[in-house]
Amino acid sequence: QQQVKQSPQSLIVQKGGIPIINCAYENTAFDYFPWYQQFPGKGPALLIAIRPDVSEKKEGRFTISFNKSAKQFSLHIMDSQPGDSATYFCAAGIYNQGGKLIFGQGTELSVKP
Amino acid sequence: DTAVSQTPKYLVTQMGNDKSIKCEQNLGHDTMYWYKQDSKKFLKIMFSYNNKELIINETVPNRFSPKSPDKAHLNLHINSLELGDSAVYFCASSQRLQPPLGEQFFGPGTRLTVL
Numbered sequence: 001q002q003q004v005k006q007s008p009q010s011l012i013v014q015k016g017g018i019p020i021i022n023c024a025y026e027n028t029a030f031d032y033f034p035w036y037q038q039f040p041g042k043g044p045a046l047l048i049a050i051r052p053d054v055s056e057k058k059e060g061r062f063t064i065s066f067n068k069s070a071k072q073f074s075l076h077i078m079d080s081q082p083g084d085s086a087t088y089f090c091a092a093g094i095y096n097q098g099g100k101l102i103f104g105q106g107t108e109l110s111v112k113p
Numbered sequence: 114d115t116a117v118s119q120t121p122k123y124l125v126t127q128m129g130n131d132k133s134i135k136c137e138q139n140l141g142h143d144t145m146y147w148y149k150q151d152s153k154k155f156l157k158i159m160f161s162y163n164n165k166e167l168i169i170n171e172t173v174p175n176r177f178s179p180k181s182p183d184k185a186h187l188n189l190h191i192n193s194l195e196l197g198d199s200a201v202y203f204c205a206s207s208q209r210l211q212p213p214l215g216e217q218f219f220g221p222g223t224r225l226t227v228l
Contacts, residue, residue: 032215043117043203043219044156087154099144099207099215100169103156 002027004092006104013080014112021075021107023090028071030092034101035064035075038087047088048075051095080111116140117220119204125226126194134189134223136204144168145187146205146217147179156203162187163209194227201225 005024013019023033034049050057050064050073057064061078077084090104117138126132138145146169147159161169162181176192187204204220 034216036219038154041221043205043221045219046216049216089156095215099146099161099209099217100158101217102158106154106156108154 002102004090004102004104006090006107008107009105010108010110012110012112015081017080017111019077019080019084019109019111021088021090021109022072023074023092023104024070024072025092025102026071027092029094030102032093032095033064033066033073034091034093035062036089036091036103038089038106044089077109080109082111082113085109085111117204117206117218119202119220119223121223122221123224123226125228127228128194128196130194131190131192132194132225133191134202134204134225136187136189136220138185138204138206138218138220140206140208140218142206142208142218143184144207144209145181145184146207147187147189148203148205148219150201150203150222152200160187160189191225194225196227199225199227 035047036044037047038044048059048062052068063076066073088107091101093101120135144163146161150156159173160179165181178190181187201222203222205217207217
């Protein structure tokens, strides 16, 4: 019940394409869903986060779509650029409980020029 | 300028040795974490401290012992290192319940290799 399942494991798109990364969870107590971006040799960095009271959140070229009934959420990257090539992690947590995050398995994104 | 720093960046050691990794944050946060990232990049929380008090302790072998001397520091000591301990260890910090949504800031990681 504590798992967060992320797919695909890897993704290759052309510049300008719209990669979509999907995550699913089981624990209905989760109420905080962040996405982290990690470049090689660096620590993960928060990209965008959502709470389940909204179905979509957009920040720049990054959009989270959230489907509470299906217990799924996804990341869309509009007009993807080679600089977006990184590993993306979804995560889920319970906002008021100590900051514990359960991470998905990660998606390695490669954006070709 | 560094928000969350870790030392050392690389650590190569023999099986059975004891080693420590240090972490410091200058963000004024009250909560700090240790994560382990394995060779498949899977990221798993190990410990969390809030105001020097242990609040999260996942199923981690007793050989791993975190220590928080103050709010800005969280160190990780590992006894009797095993081959399976080889991984990248990340320290992170956050301010509980503070916007944006308790964002966790990660350090650059310490790559531990046990031979």
